[in-house]
Amino acid sequence: MIQLKRLNKQFGARQAVNNLTLAVPAGEIYGLLGHNGAGKSTAIGMMLGQVWPTSGEVLICGYDVSAHRRQALQKVGAIFESPAFYDYLSAVRNLEILSSYTALVSPRRIQEVIEWVGLSGRERSLVRTYSHGMRARLALAQALLPQPELLILDEPSDGLDPEGIHEMRQTILRLRQELGLTILLSSHFLHEVEQLCTRIAVLNQGWMVFEGALAATKTNEIWVRLKTKDFGLAVKELLQARMITRDRDECMIALSPGVETDQIVRRLVERAIPVYEIVPAEQTLEDFYLSLMERQRKAQ
Amino acid sequence: MFDLHLRNELWKLFGKKRTYIGFGAFLLAQNAMLLAFKFTRWQSEMERLLEGNGYLALEYVSALTVALIMLIPQIALLMPLYTALVGGDLVAKEVEDGTLRMILSRPISRFRLLLVKWLAGGIFSAALVVMLGVTALGFARLWFPWQGMFVFIPGQIFNVLSPADGLRFYAFSHLFMTLNACTVLGIALMFSSFNIKPAAATILALSLLFANLVMEGIPFFERYHQYLLTFHFHAWRLVFSQPMPWAQIAQSVCVLLAVNLTTFLIAAAAFQARDIKS
CATH class of the missing domain: 3.30.70.100 (Alpha-Beta Plaits)
Structure with missing residues (x-):
């Protein structure tokens, strides 16, 4: 689903990502770990074509993001930490606007997704009246609207209360079980990653210092x-x-x-x-x- | 899909309260100017000027004349301010708020997104100018009769027009005012496409215009007027000249169209090249 080949990104004198090569197979929940500034968000930015790689190649669903953005991102949904919306518009209007950049989405599909994430009854309210948890659900809704095959989650639990974190974790599991999505999860919550992911990569100062199945992290010691x-x-x-x-x-x-x-x-x-x-x-x-x-x- | 993107961009633009600051400010300014014209020596001085040139003042102190008097300072000062404010927000505010990152995780090209934003900005500019013209004439009509139009811009234009011609030229001049507004918005959008804050984009656009305006006022730069943007912004006033200087108007229109195209291309190149990060 995702293939990064010898990916590098330099911001001025700082090397944010160093020779990153990894592959996320279809159907996995893949964890991307690392401290703040390790290069996780930059790597995700390059996967979504928001950050231009200095060198290397990013293939999403088999397409090069830089050269074939439309095909590469057609079946991709993404959620970022502190999801941003047009606060002065309703949730439905936000969903209409954001989904229109992928494809035409019917009002019925929007309603379906709203129900799936549990926002029924509040969809006509202005987003500025939403709690952090509701915003997280709306972020999930916008990511699911284009009926993605790949979901990229960048710190999705950031800023949520313990109940919200638990709910997000259950939702991620539901996404794989019910919709069969491939998920790339970048998170600070190691406990969360341990519970959800089947495979992980660890970044440190832009370098990948570990990549493998979660089981491989358990030593015989x-x-x-x-x-x-x-x-x-x-x-x-x-x-x-x-x-x-x-x-x-x-x-x-x-x-x-x-x-x-x-x-x-x-x-x-x-x-x-x-x-x-x-x-x-x-x-x-x-x-x-x-x-x-x-x-x-x-x-x- | 393009019309859907444009419609969504208009929803975003006209859904924000700050978009309406310009409309509100124009209404206030117009009424303040009307009161000043009616109740100070401003009106009597104009009557004296008309009569000194052999015209019957009563025939030309009209809604059309007063509406034009109100438009001149508003188009020169307020219109650039509010179009620069909106233009400066178009990209930079979305980056600041984080919504651009949400959009750019989707398969839309940056060029198309910027083009849609530019068009939405153009529609806003046209709406602002039309509203300005209509309300100026509407408010003026509440206080003054529907009669001939007197146009006086010291050193440039002195003309009297019948009510029908006055209204025709008044409406025609709005085309050029819209072009001015689009140009200011395009400059602000260009700065907004770089990695800067929305306020900085607005200030840079206004600074550029202010520098042009100052240079235009310095006698030394008289021979370089054709290189100054604000000089070409006067095209809308030339519509009221007799005879109409078509060559000069066409030259200004070409310059402004070229500036629009250039600023858009610079904006597109900058927007395409930059990294969008949280």
């Missing part, structure tokens, strides 16, 4: 949360005994292969180090992301 009287002493003791490989965050230890938690407890108690709590912790995407960023920092 077993992390354990250890609460003890003296964590530093416990770590020293366990490292000497080669029972752990490393530690982090003043409470987490990574067990050496074949070592079980009861052996850890026994060793510490034998050395008169009291153990208050020991709990195996599954590695989350957040753990993976943070350790990836840490490695990048050290490499620099």
Whole structure:
């Protein structure tokens, strides 16, 4: 659905995107991760033909966005963080205006989409009277109007309250299940990405530092949360005994292969180090992301 | 689809309250000028001028004469202000508000989008000028009789016309006023297409006009008048000259059309080349 080939973008002296190559297959929910300024929005801008690449190629639905914009974006819907509308016009008028740039849309189709996103009854109200959550739903409606096959979501949960974030997550799942859309999701919410995406790419300072299936982010390393009287002493003791490989965050230890938690407890108690709590912790995407960023920092 | 895009652009333009600032300001200014003309020495001075030249003042202090008197400063000062305000908003305000990013995620070409905006701006300019002319004449008619037209622009035009000819030339002059308004709007749209704020686009357009106006007033630049935009903006007044200087009017129209085309092409090139980011 999306193919980026050796994509570069330079703003003055700053290289925003560096040699980015990735492919989003049809039917996936693909996560694009990275800190602020990592190049996610620039990459999305290039996918939508809003930002011109310095070099490289962007293919959407098989068409080069720069050369064949109309064909490339015909079946694409997009939502951006803080969706913007003509606040002084009604929701229906906004939908009519925005959808007209893709194709002629019937009033019946507009009504269908309004019902799908749950804005029935408020469609004639001025958008300036809408809450942030309602604006997010309207953004979704405008993205769905051209009956897209690909949906590009740039921080769709930004600024939403916890209930709104949950609702957005459910909607994204519905979009794939009910409409079979391919979705590119750029998000800061790692928990959200972990729940939704099947594949991710991580950007750091314009470079892609990881690309792969979400399952690949789960390592074989077993992390354990250890609460003890003296964590530093416990770590020293366990490292000497080669029972752990490393530690982090003043409470987490990574067990050496074949070592079980009861052996850890026994060793510490034998050395008169009291153990208050020991709990195996599954590695989350957040753990993976943070350790990836840490490695990048050290490499620099 | 093109007419649908144009209709939508008009919805956007005329849905905004600030689009009507110009219309409101014109109404206020016209009534203030009418009161000033009626209740100060302005009217009596004009009567003296007419009678000094052998005309019966009562026959020419009319709705048409007063409407034209009101139009001259409004076309020179207020019209550029409000068309520049709207022109400066056309692209830059959409970038600032984030709506342009929503539009450009769709398969419409930037050239087509800009062309639609330019046409919508042209329709706004025409509406503003027509409204200005109609209300000026309407308000003037409430206070003054329907009689002959007296046109006096110091150093340029002195003419008296029958009511029928006066109305004909009055209506005809609106074509050239619309061209002026479109030109100002086009200049503002050109600046608006660069990566700047809407207010900056408006100010730059007005600054350019102001610089032209100042140079036009400096004797040294008299021989370069044909290079100044504001000089060509006077074409609408020449309609009232006797005989009508067709060559000069045609030259001004050609210059203004060329300026319109040039500013649009610059705007299209700038808009096409720029990156649209949040």
